[in-house]
Amino acid sequence: MIRERAYPVEPWHIRETRLDMDVLAQSESVFALSNGHVGLRGNLDEGEPHGLPGTYLNSFYELRPLPYAEAGFGFPESGQTVVNVTNGKLLRLLVDDEPLDVRYGELISHERVLDLRAGTLHRELHWRSPAGRDVKVRSTRLVSFTQRAVAAILYEVEALEGPLRLIVQSELVANETLPPQSKDPRVAAVLESPLQAEEQLTTDDGGLLIHRTKVSGLRVAAAMAHDVDAPERVTIESEGYEDWVRTTIGCVLKPGQKLRVVKYLTYGWSSRRSLPALRDQVGAALAAARLDGWDGLRREQREYLDEFWDAADVRVEGDPEVQQAVRFGLFHVLQAGARAERRPIAAKGLTGPGYDGHAFWDTEMFVLPVLTYTQPGAVRDALYWRYSTLGQAQERARTLNLAGAAFPWRTIEGPESSAYWPAGTAAFHIAADIADALRRYVLVTGDRGLEEEIGLELLVETARLWRSLGHHDRTGRFHIDGVTGPDEYTAVKNDNVYTNLMAQRNLLTAADCAMRHRDQAQDLGVTEEEAAAWRDAANAMHVPYDAEFQVHGQVEGFTRLQEWDFEHTPPEKYPLLLHYPYFDLYRKQVVKQADLVLAMHWRGDAFSGAEKVRNFSYYERRTVRDSSLSACTQAVMAAEVGHPELAHRYLREAALMDLHDLNENTRDGVHMASLAGAWIALVAGFGGLRDHDGTLSFSPRLSSRLSRLEFSLQWHSMRLRVDVRPHQTTYSLRNGGPDTVLELRHHGEPLRVTAAQPVTVPVPPAHPSGPQLEQPPGRAPLLHLPENVS
Numbered sequence: 001m002i003r004e005r006a007y008p009v010e011p012w013h014i015r016e017t018r019l020d021m022d023v024l025a026q027s028e029s030v031f032a033l034s035n036g037h038v039g040l041r042g043n044l045d046e047g048e049p050h051g052l053p054g055t056y057l058n059s060f061y062e063l064r065p066l067p068y069a070e071a072g073f074g075f076p077e078s079g080q081t082v083v084n085v086t087n088g089k090l091l092r093l094l095v096d097d098e099p100l101d102v103r104y105g106e107l108i109s110h111e112r113v114l115d116l117r118a119g120t121l122h123r124e125l126h127w128r129s130p131a132g133r134d135v136k137v138r139s140t141r142l143v144s145f146t147q148r149a150v151a152a153i154l155y156e157v158e159a160l161e162g163p164l165r166l167i168v169q170s171e172l173v174a175n176e177t178l179p180p181q182s183k184d185p186r187v188a189a190v191l192e193s194p195l196q197a198e199e200q201l202t203t204d205d206g207g208l209l210i211h212r213t214k215v216s217g218l219r220v221a222a223a224m225a226h227d228v229d230a231p232e233r234v235t236i237e238s239e240g241y242e243d244w245v246r247t248t249i250g251c252v253l254k255p256g257q258k259l260r261v262v263k264y265l266t267y268g269w270s271s272r273r274s275l276p277a278l279r280d281q282v283g284a285a286l287a288a289a290r291l292d293g294w295d296g297l298r299r300e301q302r303e304y305l306d307e308f309w310d311a312a313d314v315r316v317e318g319d320p321e322v323q324q325a326v327r328f329g330l331f332h333v334l335q336a337g338a339r340a341e342r343r344p345i346a347a348k349g350l351t352g353p354g355y356d357g358h359a360f361w362d363t364e365m366f367v368l369p370v371l372t373y374t375q376p377g378a379v380r381d382a383l384y385w386r387y388s389t390l391g392q393a394q395e396r397a398r399t400l401n402l403a404g405a406a407f408p409w410r411t412i413e414g415p416e417s418s419a420y421w422p423a424g425t426a427a428f429h430i431a432a433d434i435a436d437a438l439r440r441y442v443l444v445t446g447d448r449g450l451e452e453e454i455g456l457e458l459l460v461e462t463a464r465l466w467r468s469l470g471h472h473d474r475t476g477r478f479h480i481d482g483v484t485g486p487d488e489y490t491a492v493k494n495d496n497v498y499t500n501l502m503a504q505r506n507l508l509t510a511a512d513c514a515m516r517h518r519d520q521a522q523d524l525g526v527t528e529e530e531a532a533a534w535r536d537a538a539n540a541m542h543v544p545y546d547a548e549f550q551v552h553g554q555v556e557g558f559t560r561l562q563e564w565d566f567e568h569t570p571p572e573k574y575p576l577l578l579h580y581p582y583f584d585l586y587r588k589q590v591v592k593q594a595d596l597v598l599a600m601h602w603r604g605d606a607f608s609g610a611e612k613v614r615n616f617s618y619y620e621r622r623t624v625r626d627s628s629l630s631a632c633t634q635a636v637m638a639a640e641v642g643h644p645e646l647a648h649r650y651l652r653e654a655a656l657m658d659l660h661d662l663n664e665n666t667r668d669g670v671h672m673a674s675l676a677g678a679w680i681a682l683v684a685g686f687g688g689l690r691d692h693d694g695t696l697s698f699s700p701r702l703s704s705r706l707s708r709l710e711f712s713l714q715w716h717s718m719r720l721r722v723d724v725r726p727h728q729t730t731y732s733l734r735n736g737g738p739d740t741v742l743e744l745r746h747h748g749e750p751l752r753v754t755a756a757q758p759v760t761v762p763v764p765p766a767h768p769s770g771p772q773l774e775q776p777p778g779r780a781p782l783l784h785l786p787e788n789v790s
Contacts, residue, residue, distance in 0.1 A: 007659060009320045014114040014328055014659070019102060025051020025667035030658060031114050031121050032332075032351035032670070033143040036340035036378070038151055038267050039350020042112070042121060045091040045139050045155065046100055051667055053176050055087045056350040058343040060269045061357065061412045062194045063215040066419040074399050074425065079417040082346070082357025083194050086174045086209050086222035088265040091155050093137065094167040098129040100137070105129045116331045117309065119145065119301040126160075134160040146300040147292075148339045149285040151265040154294055159253035168249040170263055172209050172222050175243050195220070197242035198275055206264075207238050207245030208282065210275055220269040223282040225290060229260040264289045308334060310712075311719060312374035314682055317708035319648070325655035326682060329675030330374070336672055337371055337378035342385045344412065345378075345672070352669025358410040358417060361430040361486075362629055364437035365602070366673035369680065372437075372444050373713045379441050380450060386434050387454040389414035390461060397465060400425070404464030407431055422491040422582070426484040428469060431462040432502035436602065439509050443694055446716045456517050460524050463510035463534050466503040470537060478540040485555070486629070487595035489576070489585040493555035498599040500541050501606050507538040543606070551618045552611065554596040564590035564622070566776040574779070575626035590776075591619060593627035594634055601636050601684070605692040613641045613770070620773045628657050631781070632677025632685075639685040642769035644703035649781035651681040662782065683711050687722060688747075697745040698731075700724040701766055718742055720753070724763075732758035 006023070007014050007030075016027060028051050031042025041054035061080040068075060093100040102110065106128040113122045121141045128134050136158040144150040157166055175193040195211035198219070206225035212218065226247055228234055234251040251259055266285035268278055289297065312330055316323040336349035344359035345367055363382065371378045386407070392414040393405035400406055408416035409424040418424025438458055442451045470480040480503060485496035511531040514521035521531075544553035553559050573579040576590065585592075594601075597619050600612050607615070616637050625631060635650035653662065655678035658670045683689050686709050688699030702709060702724060709724040712734070719734040720742060733742060736755040744751050746761050753759050775781075 007324075009324055011320070011323055012116050012327065014116070014324070016112045019107065019110040021049065023661070024049060026658075026661050027112075028052060028054070029351045029666050029668070029670050031112060032335075032349075033119075033121055033141060033151070034335040034350040035143045035145050035148060036336055036338045036345070036350070037148045037343075038143050039335075040089055040141070040143055040151060041352065042114075043089055044102070045089065045123065045137075045153070046093060047087075047090045048101060049103055052179060052352065053084060053087060054352060055085050055089065056082055056353075056357065057085055057220065057267055057269050058340055058346075058350060059412055060085060060213075060218055060220060061216060062191065062213045064191070066417075068419060072421070075421060076416045076419065076424070079356065079419065080216070080358070080412040080415075081191060082353055082412065083191075083213065084176060084178060084353070085195070085220050085267070085269075086172050086211065087176055088151065088172050088222055088224055088263075088267075089141070089153070090169075090171040090173060091139070091153065091261070091263065092169040092171070093135075093157060094169070095127075095129050095133050095135050096131060096165050098131055098133070100127055100129075100135070102127070108134075114328075114331075116327050117302070117305055118298070119305050119331075120298070133164060135164065135166075136160060140298075142297065142301055143335075144289075144297055144301060145304040145338050147285065147289060147297070148341070149266045149268055149282065150289045150297070151267075152289060152294060152297050153263040153265075155261045155263065157253070157259045159255055159257055162254040162257070163252050165252050166250065166259055168259070168261055170224065170226060170247045170249065170261070172207060172224055172245045173243065174209055174211050174222075195243075199279070200240040200242060200245060201279075202238040202240040202245055204238065205236055206247055206286075207240050208279065209240075209243070209245055210279060216271075218269055218271050219273070219275065219278055221267070221278045221282045223266045223286050225264045225286050227262040227264075227290070227294070231257045234259075262294045308375065311714060312712065314679060315708065315710040316682065316706065318706040319652070322652060322655050322678070322682075325659055326678045328659065329655060329678040330370070332670055333367055333370055333672065333676050333679075334375060334378075336367065337375065337382065340378065340381055340385070342381050342388065344385050345382055346412075347672055348669025349672050352667070354665065354668030355410065356417070357412055359412065360410050361427070361433045362673040364430075364433040365598075366629065366632070366676045366680065368437045369440060370676045372441050373683075373715075376441065376445050376714060379437070380445075380447065383434075383438055383441060383450065383458075384454060387458055390458065394461065397468075402465060403468035404466075405431065405458075405461035406465060407434060407462075422484055423488050426482065426492050428465065428480075428483050429485060429496070429499040429502055431465050432499065432506040435459055435462045435506040435509060436502060439505070440691065443691060444715060451513065452517055452520060456513050456520055457524060459506070459510035459513050460521065460526055463507050466507055467533060467537055470503070472537070472540060476540055477542040478537045479542050485595045486598055487554065487591050487593055488627075489590055489592040490555055490558065490595065491582070491586055493558075495542050495544050495556040497543055497552055497554060497596050498603075500543060501599050501603040504538045504541040504606075505603065507534040511535050511538075549614075549618065550611075551615050552596055552607075554591065554619070558589065561587060561589045564588040564776075566779075569777075571778045574624065576624060577626060589622050591623040593625065593630035594619075594623060594637075597623070597637050598633045601633055603692075604640075604690060609641075612637065616641045617770075617773055620775060622776065624776055624779050625653075628654075628663055628671040628674040629677070631657075632674065632681045635677075635681035636685040638773075639701065639703075640688070640699070642767050643773060644686070644701060644766070644769075645705075646773060646781070647681070647685050648703040648705050651678065651685065653781045654678050654681050682709060683713075687711060687724060689713075695743070695745060696720075697748075698722060698729070699747050700729045701763055702726055715742065720744075726763070728760055728762050730758050730760040
């Protein structure tokens with residue numbers, strides 16, 4: 001775990017003031033740069049020491065066998081694993097023949113800064129070689145948001161005494177040796193040297209490598225070139241081999257003189273394009289990068305981010321750690337989706353190999369809601385990616401003897417890649433999650449063109465899945481049996497409330513969309529009878545409720561299950577899945593992550609206020625948060641049911657998940673959903689944002705620790721700013737003409753906001769929150785609130 005406040009609290013920077021070898025891998029994830037297409041982990045320029053080297057391209061994977069002790073019909077046969085592609089970050093420095101290695105000599109100072117407004121990672125170090133020669137090194141790295149295939153590094157070396165003979169070795173290296181990623185020898189064999197060389201090329205100031213994966217047959221090209229500026233004579237030469245190309249730069253510096261090297265990197269991959277086409281693609285991208293030069297790339301990066309922050313920034317007063325963390329989270333969410341361009345947004349983005357680089361349902365239910373209101377173009381692309389996998393989802397449904405489309409629980413390219421069938425096969429709620437992401441995108445943007453082009457078919461095929469998966473009982477109620485909801489400790493059960501309510505909305509949305517686009521629906525074979533059957537199923541959807549306890553069962557019969565023995569579960573036994581058999585977890589009242597509580601957030605229109613209060617209290621005592629997906633949802637609902645101080649604690653846990661490495665696995669990549677969850681906890685929790693019935697609704701109310709919360713949303717072509725204070729809220733439109741009007745609700749009351757005049761309204765007093773809520777022993781939100789926050 002990263003120690004408390006490893007990074008000084010600053011509003012726009014993540015700053016590391018000393019190099020801590022014990023958390024090197026974690027910092028590599030925190031300092032990772034990406035644009036959704038290319039991802040570079042925050043490894044040191046010289047490559048060593050490292051925690052986990054990593055350079056990733058979105059959807060570039062290798063196939064691997066899925067291990068089964070005993071296989072069954074319909075089990076996926078192979079999985080997909082993200083590949084560490086050609087590393088272009090390497091810049092090795094020799095000072096009078098001594099390699100700069102921070103483990104040797106004396107590291108006098110070392111600082112790295114992730115600049116959230118500039119979109120760069122800056123590093124400065126002062127090193128004394130074992131021979132007593134001093135140099136200062138400054139490097140700045142970026143992955144371009146404006147030029148999708150491009151990354152660049154500015155590398156400067158200053159001689160503090162002299163003369164000093166300096167040699168810079170800039171490299172492209174494929175098939176790096178990595179720490180073991182799997183205990184399965186079959187998987188390890190696939191991932192060891194996964195790239196086969198096809199072509200290498202050297203130029204005077206750079207070179208190119210082209211490789212192909214052994215099994216999946218994907219081709220990747222990486223190229224580099226350099227601009228060099230030195231005060232004295234400089235030598236530049238390149239050499240190349242199958243798995244590496246190296247450009248060597250040499251010069252002699254006098255005291256105070258500097259060597260300046262700009263390294264341009266370009267990446268491309270394809271499953272279809274020929275080798276010459278891919279070679280030309282990265283060559284053209286390299287030419288474009290050099291045309292703009294370092295200064296141009298950096299300027300474009302800042303301009304892109306200025307526009308993003310203008311639309312997406314969240315201002316928090318009263319908790320500076322949360323202020324820093326929510327911007328850090330937004331930055332990483334943007335990096336994951338900005339240029340993904342019809343490829344998935346993985347659970348770790350492109351920051352590490354965690355979860356094999358797979359995308360899950362949490363993309364649609366945590367990441368896309370944030371991007372829908374802040375960067376909707378990225379959501380449009382993410383929905384197109386899901387649509388591109390529709391054929392595979394339909395085939396999967398047929399394998400399972402179902403109609404419609406059964407989307408995978410985890411995947412890179414489309415097929416199910418989970419060997420754990422209670423989650424992988426039975427977690428059908430992913431279909432409704434995709435449908436809801438589509439519904440929200442169209443609602444927020446008004447993009448009926450996308451709805452007509454791909455949305456209708458996605459909605460139809462997911463609705464068909466629910467109609468075939470569920471059934472009406474003899475009384476007419478509609479049930480969906482044998483499924484796994486978001487909580488993986490309650491698997492393969494009947495009538496999961498989250499699944500049923502999300503499926504209900506999916507069915508109704510599909511029926512409404514089919515009526516709006518009758519001709520296209522008819523082309524898909526939708527009849528009025530089929531649409532009516534969807535409505536009938538939705539209106540008859542069974543939602544389990546225990547009248548004795550007056551709470552909803554997470555699944556049918558949940559409240560009668562045996563209670564988990566929390567009192568005798570020691571802290572070292574968490575997470576439970578690593579210390580107890582799933583059989584034991586499945587038959588007890590213990591919740592890994594918010595499930596019924598998640599249903600109350602996204603389908604809050606299906607519960608009364610009193611039901612939410614009782615449900616939240618009931619499940620709060622049974623939720624252990626063995627998943628990073630839970631805290632933000634608990635923050636949202638704690639705020640809604642009148643526990644703002646508890647909501648603040650959950651907000652901090654979600655926001656600081658990676659900056660403090662709370663789950664002790666940030667080394668594998670950041671938790672994208674939890675980072676998005678910081679925004680959700682603030683905007684949907686303390687801001688009270690909801691969009692259940694197609695109208696923007698807010699019920700803002702702050703915790704005692706917050707003195708102000710300000711955020712912006714995009715709604716159709718309008719930009720709405722919401723400024724929440726303890727006793728009042730101001731709504732204003734930041735664009736539009738004098739006739740532009742936005743109708744919304746504030747604490748249930750209708751409100752009209754115009755571009756000409758902001759509207760300030762009071763925040764009604766809070767209802768008494770009732771008795772203190774209880775969590776399982778030892779599972780209360782872990783982070784203390786600092787006494788002095790301002």
